[in-house]
Amino acid sequence: MGNVLVVAEHLHGKFPKTTLVGVEAGKQMAGHAGGKCLGAVLGQGIGALASELADYGVDVIAVDGAPFAHYLADAYTAAIAELAKQKDVEVVIAAATAVGKDLLPRVAARLGAGMASEVTAIVDKATFKRPMYAGNAIATVALAGSPRVVSVRTTAFDAAKKGGAKGSVTQLTVSPDPASTKMQFVEFAETKSDRPVLTEARIVCSGGRGLKNGENFTIYLEPLCEALGAAMGASRAAVDAGFVPNDLQVGQTGKVVAPELYIAVGISGAIQHLAGMKDSKVIVAINKDEEAPIFQISDYGLVADLFKAVPELTEEVKKLKA
Amino acid sequence: MKILVAVKRVPDPETVVKIAPDGVGITTDNVKWVINPFDEIAIEEGLRLKEKVSGTEVVLVSIGQKTAQEQLRTGLAMGADRAILVLSDQALEPLAVARVLQKLVEQEKPELVLLGKQAIDDDSNCAGQMLAELLGWPQATFASKVEVGGDQRSAKVTREVDGGLETLNIPLPGIVTADLRLNEPRYASLPGIMKARKKEMKEIPVADLGVDVAPKARIVKLETPPKRTGGRKVGSVEELVKVLHNEAKVI
Ligand SMILES: Cc1cc2nc3c(=O)[nH]c(=O)nc-3n(C[C@H](O)[C@H](O)[C@H](O)COP(=O)(O)OP(=O)(O)OC[C@H]3O[C@@H](n4cnc5c(N)ncnc54)[C@H](O)[C@@H]3O)c2cc1C
Numbered sequence A: 001m002g003n004v005l006v007v008a009e010h011l012h013g014k015f016p017k018t019t020l021v022g023v024e025a026g027k028q029m030a031g032h033a034g035g036k037c038l039g040a041v042l043g044q045g046i047g048a049l050a051s052e053l054a055d056y057g058v059d060v061i062a063v064d065g066a067p068f069a070h071y072l073a074d075a076y077t078a079a080i081a082e083l084a085k086q087k088d089v090e091v092v093i094a095a096a097t098a099v100g101k102d103l104l105p106r107v108a109a110r111l112g113a114g115m116a117s118e119v120t121a122i123v124d125k126a127t128f129k130r131p132m133y134a135g136n137a138i139a140t141v142a143l144a145g146s147p148r149v150v151s152v153r154t155t156a157f158d159a160a161k162k163g164g165a166k167g168s169v170t171q172l173t174v175s176p177d178p179a180s181t182k183m184q185f186v187e188f189a190e191t192k193s194d195r196p197v198l199t200e201a202r203i204v205c206s207g208g209r210g211l212k213n214g215e216n217f218t219i220y221l222e223p224l225c226e227a228l229g230a231a232m233g234a235s236r237a238a239v240d241a242g243f244v245p246n247d248l249q250v251g252q253t254g255k256v257v258a259p260e261l262y263i264a265v266g267i268s269g270a271i272q273h274l275a276g277m278k279d280s281k282v283i284v285a286i287n288k289d290e291e292a293p294i295f296q297i298s299d300y301g302l303v304a305d306l307f308k309a310v311p312e313l314t315e316e317v318k319k320l321k322a
Numbered sequence B: 001m002k003i004l005v006a007v008k009r010v011p012d013p014e015t016v017v018k019i020a021p022d023g024v025g026i027t028t029d030n031v032k033w034v035i036n037p038f039d040e041i042a043i044e045e046g047l048r049l050k051e052k053v054s055g056t057e058v059v060l061v062s063i064g065q066k067t068a069q070e071q072l073r074t075g076l077a078m079g080a081d082r083a084i085l086v087l088s089d090q091a092l093e094p095l096a097v098a099r100v101l102q103k104l105v106e107q108e109k110p111e112l113v114l115l116g117k118q119a120i121d122d123d124s125n126c127a128g129q130m131l132a133e134l135l136g137w138p139q140a141t142f143a144s145k146v147e148v149g150g151d152q153r154s155a156k157v158t159r160e161v162d163g164g165l166e167t168l169n170i171p172l173p174g175i176v177t178a179d180l181r182l183n184e185p186r187y188a189s190l191p192g193i194m195k196a197r198k199k200e201m202k203e204i205p206v207a208d209l210g211v212d213v214a215p216k217a218r219i220v221k222l223e224t225p226p227k228r229t230g231g232r233k234v235g236s237v238e239e240l241v242k243v244l245h246n247e248a249k250v251i
């Protein structure tokens, strides 16, 4: 009966929703494994975060110190592997965010553990479902041995909620070996935006090559996002062309989203794009080509010139909300 | 400087894969095979560094069946210097791939190993990070810009992460995995294709490397996901807003 260790990522002193998804998956996993759900918080000056994590009913281990001030794969791997050994951990788990994807495989290699990435369902403590081939196939994967390492798709589980008995908080000091922790953080150029975070938003409006340039994202798509309180997303074509920043890319190799409402504007619907949004509850497509593949998976399709339809839609939404 | 680039043979991204009758693999007839798109970007990055730093050698490595010769030959035609094909009939999971690559790194002693961020068949996004740990090397994954220092002893790498771009400094030797916007790969030229025929391609049976490639992950079932069926077309923006409000109740 081993424990489950959730790596709890944080940003600007908060846990993003994706972390809470990881916690929820960790609790489910602990139910299967029969052990406890532990949470690891790494950083510098993280006392408040550690206490907050305990509110979700997990026993928290805080690794506080200068080597962990910024996320770096080598130092964090050393700490997580150390925790896994000390705490009798059977499964290490985290949300498949940029940090989770960067960190967990390294942890798995350190532990010699079998790994499944982007898991969408937990069948039992060693069996998982995960998409392959851009979501064209769903594999059921069995991992042999212990420990095992699993990253979970952020749209596949609910976010954990506070409540129940508060977990304990313990401190652990880890001093990574300087010889194998040589990565240096230089800077983080954060995309500033007042809009909701793409992976947390209830509504997402994404633009594609059909918008033609970055300016049109500002003129046409932004007001619609504003009116709906939506996050903005984009296709790879739009990001590659430099219309919008890279972290807006939705798809197989970008972010995976599943909002209540996804509006695809000027996006053709390539399989790689669908891989990142087809689990949305309601999908709307606006495209001037009635044959565009995006219509095959849309609940509501509007064949129209986006430059005419989007401003109209923005106005209608505003009227509705007034 | 020596650069190793890991290249996987995968189905063309345009292929709609079909589940094989055995229920654990895909049918391979009528599949067009290509270099994993991210690995093509990794090769291109290797070639650009070669153009900048004289005396650089770019060595391609693939692990797979003999048919992967085709993809390695394409990489050589793009301009890589030589290739190593590690023959394995069994498809290897990322940890096993990383162990094989570790062995080759110990033999070849490159300053930089470039991989794709993700193989578009298994969609794992693991092998590069695993290799970095096995070697005890620094890693810079999801790279959109790589600048190797003048003394070739460090690299400054910009990474595509959630919420923006992160920059790391890593001492070399190190691991970099390529994201989509790192570069735009060149096509092989006709003279390049001619030259590639004469370039060295060494084949090594995986068993000769003496590494543990026993699988830890086993696919017990492969299924097609539930199909999402299209709904209907609406005639106007007004109608769209009405159905979203009254019927779908999402706005
Ligand atoms: C390895 C790999 C990974 C990839 N990963 C991703 C990924 O993560 N995410 C992703 O999105 N893609 C990804 N792609 C790319 C994908 O295959 C497509 O090329 C891309 O999604 C196309 O973007 P698009 O729909 O904006 O452009 P297009 O396919 O060019 O479509 C533009 C659409 O806009 C419509 N349009 C044009 N003008 C108007 C107008 N005035 N009004 C209304 N409609 C208009 C057109 O009818 C067309 O349907 C990947 C590809 C590969 C090979």
Ligand SMILES: Nc1ncnc2c1ncn2[C@@H]1O[C@H](COP(=O)(O)O)[C@@H](O)[C@H]1O
Binding pocket: B006, B007, B008, B009, B036, B038, B039, B061, B062, B063, B064, B092, B094, B097, B114, B115, B116, B117, B118, B119, B120, B122, B123, B124, B125, B126, B127, B128
């Ligand atoms: N069989 C293989 N042969 C060579 N390189 C591979 C192989 N499998 C994975 N890789 C490399 O590892 C990267 C990540 O793969 P993966 O972890 O499977 O998503 C790929 O982009 C390749 O560069």
